[in-house]
Structure formats: structure tokens, C-alpha cells
Amino acid sequence: EMLFYAGKVMRHPAMVNPTIVLLTDRNDLDDQLYDEVFAPARTLPEVPAQAVSREHLRTLLASKASGGIVFSTMQKFGLSKEDREAGRGFPLLSDRRNIVVVADEAHRTQYDLIDGLARNLRDGLPNAAFIGFTGTPIEAADRNTRAIFGEYIDVYDLTQAVEDGATVRVYYEARLAKVELPDEARGVLDAGFEEVTELTESDARERLKTRWARVEAIVGASKRIDQVAADIVSHWEARRSALTGKAMVVCMSRRICADLYAAIVRLRPDWHSDDDTQGTVKVVVTGSAADGPELARHVRSKQASAALKARAKDPDDPLELVIVRDMWLTGFDSPSMHTMYVDKPMRGAGLMQAIARVNRTFRDKPGGLVVDYIGIAESLQAALADYTDRDRARQEVGAPVEEALGLLEEKVEILGELLYGCPWREALDSGADRAKVEAIMAALEHLLSAALMDLPDRFLQHVRVAGQAFTLAVSSPEALRFRDDLAFFQAVAVELRRTRSDSTPGVADDVELETAVRQVVSDALAAGGVVDIYAAAGIDKPDISIIDDDLAHRLGTNPRPNLQIELLKRLLNTELKALATRNVIAERKFSEMLERAMRSYTNRSLDAADVIASLVDLAKQMRAEHDRGAQLGLRADELAFYDAVCQNDAAILEIGDDTLKLIAQELVAIVRRNATVDWDKKEQVRASLRRHVRRLLAKYRYPPDRQEAAVLLVMQQAQIFAGQVAA
Secondary structure, three states: OHHHHHHHHHHOHHHOOOEEEEEEOOHHHHHHHHHHHHOOOOOOOOOOEEOOOHHHHHHHHHOOOOOOEEEEEHHHHOOOHHHHHHOOOOOOOOOOOOEEEEEEOOOOOOOOOOOOHHHHHHHHOOOOEEEEEOOOOOEOOOOEHHHHHOOOOOOOOHHHHHHHOOEOOEEEEEOOOOOOOOHHHHHHHHHHHHHHHHOOHHHHHHHHHHHHHHHHHHHOOHHHHHHHHHHHHHHHHHHHHHOOOEEEEEEOOHHHHHHHHHHHHHHOHHHOOOOOOOOOEEEEEOOOOOOOHHHHOOEOOHHHHHHHHHHHHOOOOOOOEEEEOOOOOOOOOOOOEEEEEEEOOOOHHHHHHHHHHHOEOOOOOOOEEEEEOOOOHHHHHHHHOOOOHHHHHHOOEEEEHHHHHHHHHHHHHHHHHHOOOOOHHHHHHHOOHHHHHHHHHHHHHHHHOOHHHOHHHHHHHHHHHHHHHHHHHOOOHHHHHHHHHHHHHHHHHHHHHHHHOOOOOOOOOHHHHHHHHHHOOOHHHHHHHHOOHHHHOOOOOOOHHHOOHHHHHHHHOOOOHHHHHHHHHHHHHHHHHHHHOOOHHHHHHHHHHHHHHHHHHHHOOOOHHHHHHHHHHHHHHHHHHHHHHHHHOOOHHHHHHHHHHOOOHHHHHHHOHHHHHHHHHHHHHHHHHHOOOOHHHOHHHHHHHHHHHHHHHHHOOOOHHHHHHHHHHHHHHHHHHHHHHHO
16 A cells, blocks of 8 residues: 555656655564565655665755655664764755655654654655554553554555455454553553564664563563463464464563573474474574573574564465564454454554454454464454544454354254254264264255255355354364264265365355365364265265266165266266367357256156266266267367267258368367467457368358358367367
8 A cells, every 4th residue: 555655646647756755663674665565666756765774865865856766664763873972853854845765664763753763754844744554553641653643545444354354354363461460550451562563673672671570580480481381372272273373472572582482492392493494393583692591592684583573474384383572463464364362461452463463354254263372352442442443343353262152052943943853863972983974964965955945055055154163163071072973064064065166156265175184183074085986975986987877877776866966967077178178169068957956856746866867878878979980080179179060950061061170170270270379369360260161161052141150159169179279
């Protein structure tokens, strides 16, 4: 949005070639905005410049008579040592009126207008205009984002983002590690934590060292860290069993980050690696010269940090847990990250920005989860007060995980009702593997026999929601009560999708199926995800060549006719797709035949045995299609064009079958000569091909009143064939 805004405002005639100052308050955000968004952009009228120092910034701004896009951090508007010693204020950089300061994270560092950086910014650029971008505006007595930047130009709230599918809901779960604080320590905590979260760690350590240290010692006691580490390990292992992705752990200090890492790897040594390209868990913190060896091992160069960030963003990389204090809580997007463990006091904008790390959409991610070890529930509710009425009413952030548990219970009950009359429960309780497979087959037959009631679609929808709810509540002991039932329902859903995947719009893709199988956490039913449904239905393998009279007889006496109809339809659809890449006429004919048969099945105008017989007959005709070219003395490509010109009965009578074969053979040669890459997008090539086709038809005296229809069919077939030739 900032990129588009900059491109527009720089070209606006009324601005007279303005200068844009892109302002952030942290080096990593400055680098991210410059390196990943603006520098690669090709829509800007000028190449942006990034100020590397205070002096460089002054040079860039003071030397520009017009134009330019300048990147800077807020800290570069600090006074130099010489200015401070001489008692001078911040120097005038430019008094032009067509300078626009674009402030990212506009709720921060913009309020100290008496003697701070915000004052220096306005002293240096006294006539500049300001526009702020933030996801977390502040409205407090001493800090008010709208008072600095003016009224909202546009509001896109959390509720709208979730409704649009731009983000997912964030759920909240309180865990065990309570910390008892003396009253005086709690007062220090309340007074200090917001300040700490808004500053870089080095600044915070100097300003709040004495009062923060006592609280940090209580929260970071070794016994408590061991408790938190054990709970994170068990909780995360439950989460990762149900949902692929990443997690972040937020700690109160760098020391606690390092200690928690050590406690986790004592429990899971295989998660550790000294190599930054390996390992399941890493610590991401800044460093200083005074750091001891335990902390220094986690401090990285800029290049190494960037490489680790790339690992954290890659959903297929084995790095799953990242432990941080301040870094990566803003300006870091890893869509596959779905869990945040919070063991640090946070509130307001800092808290809302932090938990936004887990609200990005990713594949079938059902929602983000915030796991609270220190008691941020009240702060979370208070932070929502700064948002819209809709957000507060909908509570799009911080919904209790019990809500997901209630939804899981409701959906499992509904799914059981949808299978009413099917003896799946008895088979499941027997414990025998074969009985469970039989139960899956029985459930499929039950669902498919009620196609008029859209039962399969309703079943799949409820299974999807139940799976998402289970993923969110998987760490709850109550959720485990529904695990085996849900595992069975998901195994049925996987097979139901397979039977319908070639013909039903809107079914799950491979990623969803993979996730569904991962969510089958019951070992006893894991095999349900890979059951050989063809064998269970009495069909040896998914191959159209096996469909013959003997198979038709066996299917007619099988107890699962509805399942067999779905599988036969799937086999025929697969063959039709292959046929469509070769022969548009034959594919059209067989598609119409299949559609008529399935309409009879859906309307129940024929019984299951008659529909099966119709599908078997269709399969036999499609198998015969493979041999028809050889019988006519034509190759497969020639046969396709032969069918195109044979659609006219008058042509067959007037010029004869042998002549039509010659036309087909010459058409193949013409298309081969004219086929080029992207030929179907080049009108000149298509026009040339149409002329060749008309001349050929006229040469062999093809009935002129039928030529245009023939040309149209030939061109459709040519598009398929030429694409293959060009490839």
C-alpha cells in the first residue's frame, strides 16, 4: 500500500515532483521495506535511496531541490555529538512544502514533540506533510495516533480481514506456569512493560535495568523455566501432530531466551544443532560486547540472521520453534506460523502486533493460537478497546480455545447423526483392522446412497470444520475424547473425496488431503487414509481395461452398488480427460453418454444395477475407441481429424470414406507445418491455418454448405494437436 501510494503521489501534478521520506523505527524494518518492497519495484518514477547514517540522511535531504525517495529510521533524526556539545538544535534540512513523510508503524516514536526525535523530525522538515500507516493505532492520554496524523483515511479492521480471508482468527489458551509477584514488583511490572516492549533491548536495559531485573529474576527462575519448557514441548508435539507449521516463543529477556532453549534441548536433544542450517529450535536475539558465552552463541551477523529468517518462513524447513524477545515481533511474516507461546508481559499495540505473527492465512490453517504463560488475558481485552466496535463485538483476537472445543463437540455429534442407520460404531468398537475398513466402506455406501439429499457434501463440510476445531483444541484433554470418532470421520472423508475428486467441484486439494491424514491422530485408524478403495469395492485396480462382462456380473451382485457407481464414474472421467487431449469429437460424444447415465442415477429413474450396466457398456465403447484407428488404417492424430470432417453425413455420401481419410492425413501435415509456440494466441497464424483448411476442403469438393462447420471443428481439434506439437 505504501508502494502504491508513493508511486501515485510522486506523479501527481499538484505535488510538483515531491520528495518521499519512508520512515521506520527499527533497522530490520527499514531493511525489509527497502530490500523486499521498494528496491525491486518497477512502478516507481525514481530509484529509492537508503540512508546509512545520520550524516548521509542530512546530505540526501538537504541536497535535493525536488524528487527522490529516501529511506530512514527515526533514530537518524537524533542530534549529533557536535550539535549537543554546541547546544544547537536539529538543523533545517529542507523547508519545501512538497515533502511527504510516510511513517510505517505510525503508532510508535511519533509523540515526543518537546525535545525528542519527533521534534527533530519536524524541525528538520518544518513544512512536510505526514501520512501514517499502522495496524495498531493508539488513543491514550499522552499518545494519540490520530492527534499526530489526523483522522483516518481508511480503516480495514480485523473483522473485515477475517471475513475476506486475508487473515484467520486468533484463539487464546491459558497454560500453567503462573508466577506469584509481590505487590511492589507487580507495580514495577505494570509501569515498565509497555516501555520495554516499545524500545530496543539495549535501550531498555540501560533505562530500566534496576527495576526490571527483579521481575525478570522471578519469571526466569530455573524451576519455572523447566516447567515452561516441559509444557511447551508436550503442547507443541500435540500441535504438530495435527497441523504442519511453525511456532514462536516470546520471553521476557535475552537471558531467559537462552535458558529456555537449554531446557528444551535437554528434553529433546535431537531438536538442537550448532549448525544454523539444521535443527528444530533456535534463539533469535541481539547481542552486546558484555554477553557471556551462553548468550553469545545465539547472536548472529546480519547475513546469518537473514538466512535463519528464510528458514523460519519456509514451511518445509525443519526449523519449527523460534525463541525471541523483541526481534521478529514486527515486520516478520511466516504464514505457516500458527502458534505463539507468550511468557512476557505485553499490552496495547505491542501485544496486538506480536500476536499478528500467527494470523496469516496458509493452506487450510484453521486459526492462530496464543498460549499464555504469564497472564496477558486482561491486556488482550484492553488492547481490543483501541479497535473498531465490530472487532470488539466479534472478538476476532483472543477467542477462548474452549470455543473451538465446543464447536468440535457439536460437529462430531452432527457427523454421527449424518451416519444414522449405518452400523459404523459397532465395527469401530470391535478393534479389528478389517472391521474398520468395512466400517469405512459402509459409511461411504450410506453417504452415496443419499446423493439427492446432498449428504456427501454436508458430511465433508462438517468434517472440515471439526478437523479445524480439533487442531485448535488438540492440546486439551477434553479434545482427546473425540479423537477416535474424528479419525474415523476423516478417514471416510478422505475416501469420499477420492471417489468424487474427478467430477465434483470444490473438493479438497492435495494439501487439504495431506492435512486431513495428518489429523488422523489415532494410530488404529491411520491406515484408513490409504485404504485400497477399489479392492474394497470389488474392483481390482483403477484401469478401464479391466471393465468387461465378467466385472459387470460381479458388480451386479456386490452389496455396495452406490460406491461402485462413484468409482466407475471416476474411472470413466479419468479416461475422458485423457481422451480430451487427443480427440475433441470422441470426448464430446462419451461425455454426453456419461452425463445421461449419471443423470439417471441421480434422479433414480434407473436402479443401481441398470446404471452400473450402462457405465460398463460405456467403458467398453471407450476401450474400443483405442482400437478404431488401427481398424481404419489411421494414426491417433489422423483419426481425430477424420472424426472432425466426418460429422457431416452429406460429406460421407458425396466424397466417400477414402477421401475423408486423405483429408484427415493432409490436415495433420498442415497443422504440423503451422504449429508454433503460442500459435493459438497469434491471430495471424490462426488465420493462415483457416485459409489452408478451406483450400483443402475445396480441393476435395467438401460440400460447401457444410464447410464452415467443418472448419470450426477442425480448428478446435487443431488447437489441441498443435499444442502437443509445439510442446
